[in-house]
Amino acid sequence: MTWIEKDNALEREIRTPDFLSAFNLVSRLVAPAEALNHHPDVAFGWGYVRIRLTTHDAGGLTDKDRTLAARIDEAIKPFAG
Amino acid sequence: MTWIEKDNALEREIRTPDFLSAFNLVSRLVAPAEALNHHPDVAFGWGYVRIRLTTHDAGGLTDKDRTLAARIDEAIKPFAG
Numbered sequence: 001m002t003w004i005e006k007d008n009a010l011e012r013e014i015r016t017p018d019f020l021s022a023f024n025l026v027s028r029l030v031a032p033a034e035a036l037n038h039h040p041d042v043a044f045g046w047g048y049v050r051i052r053l054t055t056h057d058a059g060g061l062t063d064k065d066r067t068l069a070a071r072i073d074e075a076i077k078p079f080a081g
Numbered sequence: 082m083t084w085i086e087k088d089n090a091l092e093r094e095i096r097t098p099d100f101l102s103a104f105n106l107v108s109r110l111v112a113p114a115e116a117l118n119h120h121p122d123v124a125f126g127w128g129y130v131r132i133r134l135t136t137h138d139a140g141g142l143t144d145k146d147r148t149l150a151a152r153i154d155e156a157i158k159p160f161a162g
Contacts, residue, residue: 019120023111030104039100041126 009054032071090135113152
């Protein structure tokens with residue numbers, strides 16, 4: 001786990017070799033997010049992906065975020081070590 | 082064109098019905114970005130996509146950004162009207 005708790009959210013930043021690899025990594029988040037019906041805020045571009053998890057309805061972190069973080073870690077392992 | 086010039090960048094924000102539609106819209110940016118070898122900074126989540134274009138090497142807006150903006154508009158037209 002390389003998530004940082006910050007401003008009532010879990011955040012993880014991953015460096016990637018270029019834009020396409022960043023997009024490919026982002027595309028791996030979609031299935032876990034849809035499966036849990038809980039959705040990250042994502043920022044990406046050339047060489048980076050930033051993922052932010054919070055439970056907007058609850059105004060902060062919940063178990064939903066921690067579960068999604070673990071599923072995302074698993075999904076992006078082939079890309080992000 | 083619904084791009085706004087702001088802080089030496091072109092920005093466009095699009096509302097979407099949900100997370101998957103936001104991701105699908107984002108996925109349309111990839112081909113134009115790769116084709117032009119010029120890459121946006123993208124933020125998205127449930128119901129929104131924000132795209133930011135600037136030429137980092139030049140420290141501001143260039144024709145590359147305007148060309149990519151036009152190509153993105155074309156690529157996302159089926160999704161963003």
